[in-house]
Each structure stands twice: as structure tokens, then as C-alpha cells.
Amino acid sequence: MRSYKATMVEPVRLLDRADREAALREAGFNVFNLDSSDVFVDLLTDSGTGTMSNEQWAAMFTGDEAYAGSESFRELEAAVRDVMGFERIVPAHQGRGAENVLYGALVTEGDVVLNNAHFDTTRAHVAANGGDPVDCPVPEARDGDSDHPFKGNFDVETGRRVVEEVGAENVPAVVLTITNNSMAGQPVSVANTREVAAFADDIDATFVVDACRFAENAYFVQRREDEFAGESVAAVAREQLSYADACVMSGKKDGLVNAGGFVGLRGEDAAGRGPSGNPTQSDDDLYERCRQRGILFEGFSTYGGMSGRDLAAFAVGLREAVEPPYVAERVAQVEALCDALADRGVPVYQPAGGHAVYVNANEALPHLPREQFPGQALVCELYREGGVRAVELGRFAFPDTDRADLVRLAVPRRTYGPDHLEHVADTAAAVCEKGEEVTGYEVVSEPPMPELRHFSAELRPVDENAHAPSQ
Template sequence: MRSYKATMVDPIRLLPREDREAALRDAGFNVFNLDSADVFVDLLTDSGTGTMSNAQWAAMFRGDEAYAGSESFHELEAAVRDVMGFEHVVPAHQGRGAENVLYGSLVSEGDVVFNNAHFDTTRAHIAANGGDPVDCPVPEATDMDSDAPFKGNFDVETAREVVDDVGAENVPVVVLTITNNSMAGQPVSVANTREVAAFADEVDATFVIDACRFAENAHFVQRREPEFADASVAAIAREQLSYADACVMSGKKDGLVNVGGFVGLADRGDLYEQCRQRGILFEGFSTYGGMSGRDLAAFAVGLREAVDPPYVEERVAQVQALCEALDDRGVPVYQPAGGHAVYVNANEALPHIPRDQYPGQAFVCELYREGGVRAVELGRFAFPGTDRADLVRLAVPRRTYGPDHMEHVADTAAAVCERGEEVSGYEVVSEPSMPELRHFSAELRPLDEATPKSPPSQ
């Protein structure tokens, strides 16, 4: 039973099938282009889509909107220090703003940046600064049926082999993403974090933790890493983050807010000053960074709530329950489930669609067509030029949907699988110039028909 009750509701409705068909066609078969009013259950992302607590709403009324020296910023700074252990904070309007601030300060033309697996905006920021983003997942990460406890770990030996080729002097930063979103939201152990920190020292690189889902990761550590079986989620989070020189944070995940982010730094050295000045240029003054005082205040409360045991246990349990419901209905899913999302294996669900016809995007379109469910493809459409499996992410917003919504999602996915042979592959008909970001705005069409957009209604 959930440890909270709802005190605010937001009505949703399932459009008739013919209206969903029309909306999908008008969106260029890219669900990012759908209006939220046309979506019944929205699992596109867990970023900024969760429900804030009454304590967070109350904090917003007390937000200090001062341009400089905001008390709300000092509240956030104290929360970051207490919960995450970083002494210094450079605020940003959201996670990708923080990535711009940090990686724009660290990465130059010709550099190599390692990560257990770069996510889309991280990869794009590295590339935009002239760097080469190199993924270093452990081998078991690609085994969707393995029950290995930490499939999100970083493979240090893979990174060492690359260093032998490029030279340590060309590796300015090593990144560890917890949990590993690109690898099905799988957790990272504290033991692996220590190993990666030692490797970063070995090559004289700045060690950065992408901490967007640090609390969910700490929950898995508590359950799966014997050393921490008796430790609290809060204590585990501080321990794991303590090995990093810096962190990049999207508050829209484990900050439990709808906007906001920051760079956290252990020391007030040269990197802090570079980030601070870059933040002033791109985000705003260093005590608001693109956020209102209201947002800063809610963020400070949300960070503390994220490590509260009932919250994080229920959060992860809801995702596990969705994974089990899908598996029970025969939908092929990545096992075990991560902390924020369930990932469907579209290659197995739609085996007749060749990989160059984007079976993951086909599955995404059918989820919406069948039941008004919006998800996102994280395979070869989202990550062109890679050989990733064609996964479909069902990201669960925090404290938002109930068990009946999750049952609808599972039933919808099962219905898509049942008539899978009827589903066509797709081709891209327009895309932006930056391939790392094409899934946000590209348009497609099904290969079984030449499908122009619907003409404007008369």
C-alpha cells in the first residue's frame, strides 16, 4: 500500500482509435510530436513528469526570487551538501544545462570521454565540444535475461584498452552514470564506483558521476551489495557519491521536481570557477542558474524526500510490478527491471522487422495506436550508428500513476505483441543535422504505405 494519498487530480482521457491514428500521422510517427492532451498514459520519460509533495508546494510559496544571494539557493546548496556530499553547487535550468556547463569546461577537440553508457544529451554535449564519447558497459549488460545484480557497471578494462591507443593525456574526464539509463536503467555497485574512481586517478582525469537517479541506485545497492545490507539509502548515496570529483544532476529525476539541475563539485578549485563563469554565461547568475526561487525551494525539499525509505521503496516496487505484469503477458522485457523504467525488447517482440526498419519505433507507434500509451525508442533510431538492441523504454513518472494505469500499459503492450506480424517497419523522411538528437524531432513513415501527413481539416 502506498504511503501517501492524492490531494490533487489531473483528468486524462483515452481518445477514440481513429483520433489516435490521425494524431500519430500528424506527428510524423514520432511520439515526441504528440500533444500531451492526446496521450492517455504518458511513459515517454520520468524526467520532470512526477508529482510533487505538499511540502514541496509549500516551499514554493516561500521561494526567494532575489537575483543574487537567494535564500532558496542556499537551501538547495545545503540539501546538496547534506544528501549528496558536494560542497559547491553551480545551478542550471535542467540536466542538459548542467551538462553544457560541466562538459563545456572539461572537453576539447580530440578528447576521449568514457562512460558506462552515454545517454543522448550527454553524448551530444561531448560531441558538440569535439570529444569522442566511448561507452564501456560490462559484457552482461547486453544479456537481457541475465540476473547479474549490477548490469549497469563500468568495464574498466575496455577503457584501459582505449587509453593504450589514444593516450591518457587525451582523456580529461571519466563519467559513471547511476543508474545506467542507456543500459535499461541498470544499477551500479559501490565497488565498481571505487574501481572507476581509481582508474580516473590512474589516467589523471576528472571523475564525474551522473547522479540523476542516485537514490534509486542506492536502493539497489542496499538490496544487492552485501557490504551495504544494513546501511540506509541516504548513507549509501553519500558513500557512492563521495568518490567523485564532480556530479551532474537533473533535478527532474531524483530531485522530484519539474525543472532544475546543477553541477556539484567537491572542491572550490579551478573547475568550480570555470563552471561558475560558464553557468553565468549560459544559465544565469550563480545563485539561480535559470531557476526561479520557487523551483530552487522545491528542489531542496525534493532531494531530501528522494532518500526517504518509503518513497524510494515504493518507487522501485512500482517499476518492478510493471515488469512482472508485462512478463506475465508474454511481452519480452529486459530483466531484471531497473529503477525508473521497464525496457521492452522490440527485436524479440517484432522479429519480422529488420533492424534498419526500426522495430523499436514501430513498437512505440503501436503502443500509442493500440492504447494511447506513449513510450520512447532507445535503439538504433535514437542512437544512429550504434549496434544497440532496439529497446522501448516505459519510463514511470514518480508518484503519478496507479496500479490500474500500469495494468492498462501491460494489456496494451500484450495486444501489440499478439498482432505483431501485422506491424510494418519505418523509414526516416526528415531529421535534424545532429544525429545524437534526431529522435526528438525526426519524422518517419511506415514502409507498407507512402504516408504523407494528413492535409489540414477544412
């Protein structure tokens, strides 16, 4: 039973099939272009789509809207320090704003940035600054049936081989994304975090944690890593983040708000404990470079593109994210959706991640070659069949990688109930039953930056007669 009750509701409706067909066609067969009013269950993303608590709404009424020196900023600063252990923050309007601030300060032409797996905007920001984003997932990450408890881990041996090829002087940053969104939302162990921190220290690189889902990751560590079996989620989160030199945070995930983000950096006198448990010196120059970029791109250093109301709600949300009832129920809901899909024969990546379930479109639609984007075909059919909006994270979203064609069903926090998720499972099962009736797609227009293709590209069915408007 959930530990909360609803105090506000929003009506939703399922359009009839003909209207869904028309909406999808008008959107260029790209569900990013759909109006939200045309979507019945929206699992496009868990970023900024969750439901805030009454405590967060109450905090919004006390938001300090001062341009400089906002008390709401001080509240967020204190929450970050208490929950995540970073003494200084550079605020931003959301996570990709924070990425622009940090990677713009770290990456220059010809650099290589290593990550357990770059997500779309991270990859784009590295590339936009002239860098080469290189993924270093562990081999188990590519096996959707493996029972490895931490398939989100960073493969340090792969990282070392890359460094040998390009030279340590060309690797300014090593990034660990927790949980690993591009690899099916799989968690990262604290042991691996320590190993990556030591690797980054060896090559004199800044160790960055992409902490968007740090609380969900800490919950998995508590459940799966023996060293932390008796620890609280809050304690695990602080321990895991303590090894990082910096973090990038989107408050729209485990900050439980609809807007906001920040770069977290260490204080003037001491940073984290470093890979061997020893104090490390902070990079004051990096902080100052980030602060100036923040002022240029996001806003002054005590609001960073957020209103005082947003800052106040963010401060409360960070503290709520590590509370045991919330995070346990959050992960359990995602696991329940994964089980419901698997029970209906839908090929899902297992075990479930913390924020989403990933369907393997290559297995669901084996008749479609990869060049016809089976993942995007599955996304279109989910909407056409049941008004469910998901997102493709395979060849369409990541054209220059060899990732499987996964479709992510990202569950908004504290928003949908069991009946909504049952509808999603029934819809996916109905799509899989169609088999070879499902046609593939081809791209007809796309933006010049391939890392951002899936946000705005338009497609058409390979079979021109498929889904043609009725006469």
C-alpha cells in the same frame, strides 16, 4: 500500500482509435511531436513529469526570487551538501544545462570521454565540444536475461584498452551514470564506483558521476551489495557519491521537481576521499570555469535559470528522495510493471531498472529488420493501440551504436496507479499479438546532429498502405 495519498488530480482521456491514428500521422510518426492532451498514459520520460509533495508545494510559497544571494539557493546548496556530499554547486535549469556547463569546461577537440553508457544529451554535449563519447558497459549489460545484480557497471578493462589506443592525455573525464539509463536503467555497485575512481585517478582524469537517479541506485545497492545490507539509502548514496570529483544532476529525476539541475563540485580545501580513501585536492579552476559558463548560459550563480520557487522545491525533493518509504515504493512500482508485462509474454529486459521497464523490440517484432526501426514501430503501435506514449532507445535514437532496439516505459514518480500500469501491460501484449501486421518505418527528415535525431525527426511507414488515412 502507498505511504501517501493524492490531494490533487488531473483528468485524462483516451482518444478513439481514429483520432489516435490522425494524431500519430500528424506527428510524423514521432511521439515527441504529440500533444500531451492526446496521450492517455505518458511514459515518454520520468524527467520532470512526477508529482511533487505537499511539503514541496509549501516550500514554493517561501521561494526567494532575488537575482543574487537567494535564500532558496542556500537551502538547495545545504540539501546537496547534506544528501550528496558536494560542497559547491553551479545551478542550471535542468540536467542538460548542467551537462553543457561541465562538459564545455572539460572537453576540447579531439578528446575522448568514457562512460558506462552515454545517454542522448550527454553524448551530444561531448560531441558538440569536439569529443568522442565512448561507451564501456560490462558484457552482462547486453544480456536482457542475465541475473547479474549490477548490469549498469563500467567495464574498466574496456576503458583501459581505449586509453592505450588514444593516450591518457586525451581522456579528460571518466563518467559513471547511475543508474545506467542507456543500459535499461540498471544499477551500479559501490565496488565498481571505487574501481572506476581508481582508474580515473590512474589516468589523471576527472571522475564524474551522472547522479540523476542516485537515490534509486542507492536502493539497489542496499538490496544487492552485501557490504551495505544494513545501511540506509541515504548513507549508501553519500558513500557512492563520495568517490566522485564532480557530478551532473537533473533535479527532474531524483530531485522530484519539474525543473532544475546543477553541477556538483568539491569544496576549496578537500574533495572526495578518492579511490584509495585518501583526501584529494579539489579543482578550483574547474569550479571557476563552470561558474563562469553557468553565468553565461544559465543565469547568475545563485539561481542558474531556476526561479526561487523551483530552488526551494528542489531542496525539499532531494531530501525526500532518500526517504525509505518513497524510494522503496518507487522501485516496487517499476518492478510491478515489469512483472505484469512479462506475465503477458512481452519480452522485457530483466531485472527491472529503477525508473523504467525496457521492452526488447527485436524480440517483440522479430520480422522487422533493424534498418526499419522495430523499436520505433513498437512505440507507434503502443500509442495507436492504447494511447500509451513510450520512447525508442535503440537504432533510431542512437544511430551510431550497436545497442539493441529497446523501448523504454519510464514511470513518472508518484503519479500513476496500478490500473494505469495494467492498461500499459494489456496494450503492449495486444501489440505483440499482432506480429507481422506491424510495419517498419523509415526516416524522411532529421536534424543535422545524429545524437539528437529522435527528438525531432519525422518518419513514414515502409509499407505506404499501412495506416494510410481512410478515404
